[in-house]
Amino acid sequence: MRRAPSTFALVLMLVAAALLLALALSGALQRRFGRQVVSDSYGRLAIATVLATDELAARPQDPAAREVLGSLHLLGVQLSNAQPPTPSVRRLAPALTAVARTIGTMLGDPTRVVATQTPDSQLWIRSAHDPARWIVLRTPSYRPRLLDSALLLSVLAGLIALAAAGLAARLLTRPLERLAAQASALLAGAPTDPGLEGSPREVRRLADAIGDAGERLRGVARERELMLAGISHDLRTPLARLRLALELGDAGDPGRRAAMVADLEELDSALEQCLAFVREGRDEALQSTDLSTLAGQLLALRLRPDDWQLEGPGELLAPVRPILLRRALGNLMDNAERYGAPPFAVSLAREASAIELRVTDHGTGAAPELLPRLGQPFLRGDAARGGGGSGLGLSIAGRAARLHGGELLLANRPGGGFVAAVRLPIPPR
Template sequence: MTLLPRSAFGQTVLLIGVLLLINQVFSYLSVTYYFIKPNYEQINSLIASQVKTLYLHEAELADPQAKARLFQETGIAVLNQAQAEELGLNQARYYRFFSRELSAHLDGEADVRLSATEPYRIWVNPPQHEDLWIVLPMSGIGETEISPLTIYLLVIGILSVAGGWIFVRRLNRPLHALQHAAIEVGRGSFPEPLKEEGSTEMIEVTSAFNRMSKGIKQLEDDRALLTAGISHDLRTPLTRIRLATEMLPEDQDWIKEGIVNDIEDMNDIIDQFIDYVRQDQEEQREDADINDIICDAVHARNRSQENNVSLQLSHLPKIKIRRIALKRVIDNLMENAFRYGSRDIDISSGIDSKSKMLWFTIRDYGPGIPENQIETLFQPFTQGDKARGSLGSGLGLAIIKRIVDLHYGKIVLSNHHDGGLIAKVSIPINDITA
């Protein structure tokens, strides 16, 4: 498992964040070494000069009146350890950088501290007098949790990342809309034309997609109209043929029965064509229990004494589905199981809490299907002739797959390890509106 984002949005934000981080680091180092460090070195040099100047007048500073005049004129105080502690030495903060730089200027180990509260002072313990503290007033220096430079760089970084995030989100929003619309078109549903927004390239792609969707919808409408027209035109001569067979003499009933059976098969094929084109999109979703639909379908099938259905149904919650369409899925799968598998079939249902899917399976005890043919069975006009001797138009499983796709589910066919074919249909639990 990789920690790197896989989406274009995540990768773009990560790239912008990394580039900004590198920029902030280099900016921080550049400002530190080319601006802040020279200023601090200059301050240290001035402090060292003042301390050395005091050393030149060390004899005069032994006089308390001279110390008082020095403090009055410059604000510089020369204190012993006790006086320094009384004035707030213990509350001052030790600074290693100042101490190291000042030690180099004074040719010895110096201790430099800064007051944490007002009035701000610099405390210097020179190497020549370990029990002496020189206090210099310093304005504009205080202790903060984060330095102004750090705050500045942090704000700039946050604003830059936020700006990049808004830019990428604005760029990806049309892409997400395009993705969802493409999925809907792939399922046979045609959403409203997408709003053309974003960059010029994105507008052009969206416009091309809208034109493509409109063209596909027109083709689907023409195909539906053509199929409906052909179906209507075919049923008329079939009806005449059936009426003609009724006039055959009684000694030719065997001919009449064959013609009627052929007409019924042709009507079934015509109905499959209509069902395949219609896709059951007119039906509205409603709350229903899949187990109830299974029981209804099984009850209708059990009227035939030749069929035997074994049920193993688990408790399922109600979800929004197209009830009639899903009943057609169950009927078709049961019909295939009885016709091409065995007279005994097993139907079970359950729920997968991990993937949040409801599922039901229909298993027969027939010869099964070769593994290399299973993937192609859901294509229109494809039949597993070699394995199960199937007849018809080859649209049954294609219709089933379209209905399952309309429910955002999936159907899988597989050979059972103990023999027979098992069909598993999974449907999301989440309420997905079409």
């Protein structure tokens, strides 16, 4: 399997490429600007030299003129009646071509200027007084030295760019390396390493996200362990009764048979609640549902529907997960019948920012010390209210409320009894 490059290598190559590209662009712009400056400044000096030489050459009898021409000859300015040599096959230097173009433009006649490079660079300018005479300016070539200097500067710039890229890459990837080294500890619940406090904001957010994910995973693991323990406890008693009944041969007795069927229904109910707790209902899509109709259907399925009252508007539409909310509301109604006393009521109300589904009973309520813990998986209210159950009804209702962005509210009624309310936020229109 091909090994993927490290983050440090990727960042190093990226920063180095960016710096080298910037240096290349800067060098190209500098050469272009330098060529323009050289052609303009050198072209003006060449024009001045050519005009002065042409005027002095027009006065061959003047001793002062001959003396100045001699000095100019020593400086590389010559007069020639021969034709300019044919330019070499090699392409002329860009700077020489630019200077020749500038001189021709200033003279007003580009045909008077010929640039050659055989091998030294020369500029031939035709005299304005004598078309057969040419003024030759020798332009020394600094190209080899410039190439050497440019190569040296490029090497130095490349080394500096690589050093800067390495430093930048190290500064960028060091927090990621520390985070990778601490990721397992963060998932296990360890506090964030103080060394990450000075890291970039994205690294700190990633560390917090890993810590939150670890907390959720540990919570899920605890719930699974608790669920397995609860299942083993809840199934043991009815299975023992069924085994004893079968050993005693009670299947022929109608009363004993009804008790066995009740045990089987209890087993089925416990398993159904556990499966509902595990599935969570996240995969169910939101649908516009009439909550009044949903509550009315649940009331019609009760064994003693006359003990129940439905209070609220005739229609209350809301985007919910109908199967999950139906199970949550049904669990609250089961708890009311199991732990409370009639009359029971289901109330639906729409407020400015939320919808509330409330289930109330007139029983003894929950013990004050137990009330803050209600809703934990497999926690039963038997000690305060009596009855059986799997201990998952309120947990499923609370999870359903949270999946809708709401909350489950549990409280004792001031006049006696218990109230469980699912409060769902209303999405903005």
